[in-house]
Amino acid sequence: MDLRHLRYFVAVAEEENIGRAAARLHISQPPLTRQIQQLEEELGVTLFTRTPRGMELTQAGELFLEEARNIRALVEQATERTQRAGQGKLGRLDVGIFGSAILDAIPKLLLAFRNRYPDVKVVLHTMTKAEQIEALRQRRISVGFNRMLSPLADLEIKQVTTEALLLAVPAEHPLAAQPVIRFAELQDHPMVLFPTGARPSFIDKVIGLCADSGFQPLISQEVGDAVTGVALVAGGFGVCLVPDSATTLQFPGVVYRRITDTPPNFYVDLSCIYRKDDQSPILAAFLDTAERYREETT
Amino acid sequence: MDLRHLRYFVAVAEEENIGRAAARLHISQPPLTRQIQQLEEELGVTLFTRTPRGMELTQAGELFLEEARNIRALVEQATERTQRAGQGKLGRLDVGIFGSAILDAIPKLLLAFRNRYPDVKVVLHTMTKAEQIEALRQRRISVGFNRMLSPLADLEIKQVTTEALLLAVPAEHPLAAQPVIRFAELQDHPMVLFPTGARPSFIDKVIGLCADSGFQPLISQEVGDAVTGVALVAGGFGVCLVPDSATTLQFPGVVYRRITDTPPNFYVDLSCIYRKDDQSPILAAFLDTAERYREETT
DNA sequence: CTTCTCGATACCCTACAGGTATCATCGGCA
DNA sequence: TGCCGATGATACCTGTAGGGTATCGAGAAG
Structure with missing residues (x-):
């Protein structure tokens, strides 16, 4: 059996007339007759009763019609879904x-x-x-x-994307009160760094920037991620350089400040x-x- | 697309290897390769990634595999059900x-x-x-x-089947007391006949039997069916000839009696x-x- | 570097789907 | 009653496409 057989069968069942069905399928009548005969032979079931007026479904044919329509719909759906999957849409x-x-x-x-x-x-x-x-x-x-x-x-x-760096500062910290913070000033203040783990990482970025400016940062604590880092800033562990997006972390007692004299690669x-x-x-x-x-x- | 494509596709997907799948399908490898290519081309979707170790389903391929299995199962079920229907079993x-x-x-x-x-x-x-x-x-x-x-x-x-005829008699009726009832005796007693409606029917059977015995029945009432007939017998409207199976109707006040000298066609x-x-x-x-x-x- | 295994390609052959022509049958209608 | 038209079935031809063998190209393995 073949999907063609199903298509032909449904057409004949719907038209109740082989000639009309053949026209609808854009083939001539004899091949259609043969295909229907083949289908019946393969199933071993009489699907139509031939009358002088045309083709009439038997009870078994009625059942097969439902199944055939169902299968054809499923095939259509399968191709459609697969195509969407192939286009990355599903x-x-x-x-x-x-x-x-x-x-x-x-x-x-x-x-x-x-x-x-x-x-x-x-x-x-x-x-x-x-x-x-x-x-x-x-x-x-x-x-x-x-x-x-x-x-x-x-x-x-x-x-x-790239993000500029900001300084997370405890609200009570002297740097928070300054109108302007210059990068070199950070050498005098303990810093929280993150993340721990696989290098190179953001830690190396910060240490590199400091080195470029001629100093080594005073490391107060290394932590796993930005959230913990800002939390420690809130706890007074020091300041912390964070990417711009970290400002969505609004901790009480933490303010974010821009650095004025940013080196050219002051972003991550x-x-x-x-x-x-x-x-x-x-x-x-x-x-x-x-x-x-x-x-x-x- | 074709059911063959689905069968081949499932085999390749399961074997993850065109050669083995071809062996399983009892065809050689090149035609199978071609069929898979055709399927992919027709769908416009890459179903497999070709590796040096074999064929690996893409995500779209995985989805299509499910659909294909589903469709194939449905086709099998459809043929099976249709065949059962064709054999009169469904x-x-x-x-x-x-x-x-x-x-x-x-x-x-x-x-x-x-x-x-x-x-x-x-x-x-x-x-x-x-x-x-x-x-x-x-x-x-x-x-x-x-x-x-x-x-x-x-x-x-x-x-x-054929059924012998019995006489439904009111329990108080003189015939009920007789040890033996001869058919000719019925001519003296009013009878309930059924059914009304299309002729010839059971009525004509009874009238014919009486005619064969040389009398016309005394019709007390014609009713639609045996149940009503026996109910009227219970009500004292007379006796009533009924088929054997009517004895399943056990009305209080009604007894069934055999006729002894039954004519040869005393059945229905x-x-x-x-x-x-x-x-x-x-x-x-x-x-x-x-x-x-x-x-x-x- | 050789060898083995995989899928892909090239080319041939045959089976079968589809075409045309025609037949058989049955109703409808004059 | 017998002709006509519509229906499906049959006979036969043709071209496409599915399946075969031989072979290639590319990686992995040794």
């Missing part, structure tokens, strides 16, 4: 995000993606940079978000990382959305 | 029965049919002889039960009637069951 995208970076850019980007591809189920997995890389290679995620990513042979990196990137060999149309759609986001926000 | 049978004749033979026969063909839904329609014939011609029923059916050009009649048939041109396998199955029933009960 399916699932596993995304790795880092600890506290669910701030500003990532939610906005995910929201934009959801709007463009409402039938793609986005699943977020919180994991560190090293875990993201491992998960990418094991195909547990298709894309990861992180900062300060280093090039890798099998993974591609694409910058999503937010990038996404994915397998070079990943041909998934959903990933392509996601990266396209990310690209648009980047263009809109720069 | 479907619906509309049966016309007459007023009060839901006694003895018909329920037993229907029960036997249900046991042999549990998936055939039997729908009973109570209708008179004339209504049955009309309903048969209009195909609202496939078979009807009745007595004293006359041959018709387009309808076939098949006897199901129960037959079924159906369209000569009806090729329905369900009807055939039903008639076969009826035939067996007849053989078992004679």
Whole structure:
């Protein structure tokens, strides 16, 4: 049996007349007769009673008509859904995000993606940079978000946005009272740094900036993520350089201050990382959305 | 697209290897490659990623695999069900029965049919002889039960059983006290006859029997069916000849008595009637069951 | 570097879907 | 009653496409 048989059968059943059905199918009458005969022979069931006025369904034929219509609808639906999946419009995208970076850019980007591809189920997995890389290679995620990513042979990196750095300062701290903060002044104040874990990371960025300005920071504490860092600032552990987006963390007793004499690379990137060999149309759609986001926000 | 494509696709998806899938399908590898390519081209979707180790489903491919399996299962089910329908094992049978004749033979026969063909839904329609014939011609029923059916050009009649006649007598009636009742004695006693309506019917049977014995019955009342007839007997309207099966009607004040000197045709048939041109396998199955029933009960 | 395994390609052959011509049958109608 | 028209069935031809064999190209493995 063949989908053609089903198509022909439904046409004949609906027209109750082989000639008309043949015309509707754009074939001539004899082949249609033969196909129907074949179908009946293969099933071993008489589907039609032949009358001088045309073809009339038997009870078995009526049942088969329902089934045939059902199957044909299902085939249509399957192709349609598969095509949507092939265009990245339907399916699932596993995304790795880092600890506290669910701030500003990532939610906005995910929201934009959801709007463009409402039938793609986005699943977020919180994991560190090293875990993201491992998960990418094991195909547990298709894309990861992180900062300060280093090039890798099998993974591609694409910058999503850059963020200026701000200084998180305890409200009672002398620097909070100054109208202007110069970067070099930070050498006199204990700093909270983050994240711990896989290097290079944001920590190295900050230490590098200090080194460029000719000093070593006074490290009061290293913590895992920005949220903890700002919490320690609130607790008086010192100041902390954070990306712009961290200002969404409004802790009582913490104020954010701009640095006036920013060195040229006084910003940090937010990038996404994915397998070079990943041909998934959903990933392509996601990266396209990310690209648009980047263009809109720069 | 074609069911073959689905079969091939599922095999490749399951084997993750075109060569093995080809072996499983008993074809050689190149045609299988081509069929998969055709399928992908027709859908416009890459279903597999080709690796040096074999074929790996894409996300769209995974979805299509589910759909394909589903469709294939449905096709199998459709053929199976249609075949059962074609063998008369699945479907619906509309049966016309007459007023009060839901006694003895018909329920037993229907029960036997249900046991042999549990998936055939039997729908009973109570209708008179004339209504049955009309309903048969209009195909609202496939078979009807009745007595004293006359041959018709387009309808076939098949006897199901015969029943001896008994006399329903009021308990207080003089005949009830006699040890023996001879048929000729009935000429002295008012009788209830049934059914009214289309002739020839059971009424004519009784009148004919009386005529054969050389008398005209004293008709006290004509009623629509045996139940009403026996009820009138209970009410003292007279005696009433009824088929054997009517003894299942146990009215208080009514007793059934045998006639001793029965004439040779002192019985009435129960037959079924159906369209000569009806090729329905369900009807055939039903008639076969009826035939067996007849053989078992004679 | 060789070898093995995978899918892809090239080319041939045959089966079968589809075409035309024609037949058989049954109702309707003059 | 017999002709005509409509219906599905049959006979036969043709071209497409599905399946076969032989072979290639690319990676992985040794």
